[in-house]
Amino acid sequence: MAEQYTRFKDISISERILNTVFLLTIGLGYVVALVNMYYTHQGRDGRPGLSIEDVIINYHGSATQTRLANAINGVMEPNLKYKSDKDVILRWINNGADEPEYTEKVAPILNRDCIICHTPSINPSLPDLSNYAGAAVVAHAGGATIPKLVKVSHIHLFGIAFILYFIGKIFLLCDINIYVKRIAVVIPFAAMLLDVLSWFITKAIPEFAYVVVASGALMGLSMGLQILLSVYQMWFYSRKPN
Ligand code: HEC
Known part of the structure; x- marks a missing residue:
């Protein structure tokens, strides 16, 4: 019962x-x-x-919310010599930010427009954009x-x-x-x-x-x-x- x-x-x-x-x-x-x-x-x-x-x-993270995408959509955008390079970088982030595409398409842009400031020997506190490992840190989806x-x-x-x-x-x-x-x-x-x-x-x-x-x-x-x-x-x- x-x-x-x-x-x-x-x-x-x-x-x-x-x-x-x-x-x-x-x-x-x-x-x-x-x-x-x-x-x-x-x-x-x-x-x-x-x-x-x-x-x-x-x-999961989001490709549009990476620090790199935010930066080139915002305060770092004026540092780009050519506006069209922004799309090249964003496409690389969206594709997963891998090394071959970095070397082929992205490194030339960053080396030209960004590493004057983003190199450890110059500004140790800024993201290092002088090599793939450093760029990947701010480019991955999080x-x-x-x-x-x-x-x-x-x-x-x-x-x-x-x-x-x-x-x-x-x-x-x-x-x-x-x-x-x-x-x-x-x-x-x-x-x-x-x-x-x-x-x-x-x-x-x-x-x-x-x-x-x-x-x-x-x-x-x-x-x-x-x-x-x-x-x-x-x-x-x-x-x-x-
Ligand atoms: C004249 C120096 C200078 C140049 C050139 C420059 N940056 Fe920066 N960048 C800074 C400074 C200073 C900061 C930190 C202050 C800030 O976040 O506004 C920064 C911050 C950043 C950050 C980190 C933002 C965060 O989430 O904290 C990224 C990513 C970045 N820059 C990307 C770029 C890219 C990509 C380029 C080239 C297109 C570039 N920067 C060119 C000076 C520079």
Whole structure:
């Protein structure tokens, strides 16, 4: 019989208060985390607000957002002797900034227009444009590095697993269909794993940014529903008759 398991009606008021302040604090923490995500990701594509482009640039990078492209589209543009050379450099960046194309097409431009300033012996603090290795540093698409993703992943997996476990433990005291319950406790964990996995995939395949957003949203939604249903049943629900 299901009666042998503890439900919200079986726990003390003090325990309900403790559960409630915990759940509300986690809910608030989640909202603040969303605001933090907004501020750290928005506007990367040059337009205010958070968009799928921002997510792609964050994980995958973008050829138009490299330091070199920004520089020759902006403050460094007047240093180019011929405006048409800008397209040569941008095309090289878009093609992946490899060495053969650098040597053939880009090095002559940089050597003519840029290395008067961009050479370590002259300005050690400026990007070195006197050789391929130096130019590649500012020409590659960027995005998150694997070490950075690994670091953020392990923090997320450890931290969020604890949060989801405690929310789930409380949620299990709800009086709802047991099959719904069994699936509901797995969903936020599965969504979190998919989210973290899709960061790595987005680094290689930009379209996966949609999976990052969808799985992140699913985790937030499923966690939020567990919190709301738990708080509701703790205080406003009692199964009659008894
Ligand atoms: C007259 C000296 C001078 C010349 C010539 C020059 N630069 Fe610069 N460049 C600078 C200085 C100074 C900075 C750092 C200050 C800044 O970012 O505005 C800089 C910064 C940069 C940066 C780094 C921007 C960042 O993200 O920090 C890039 C990339 C760059 N220049 C590319 C070029 C290219 C390409 C050319 C040739 C078309 C060029 N520069 C020619 C002086 C020069």
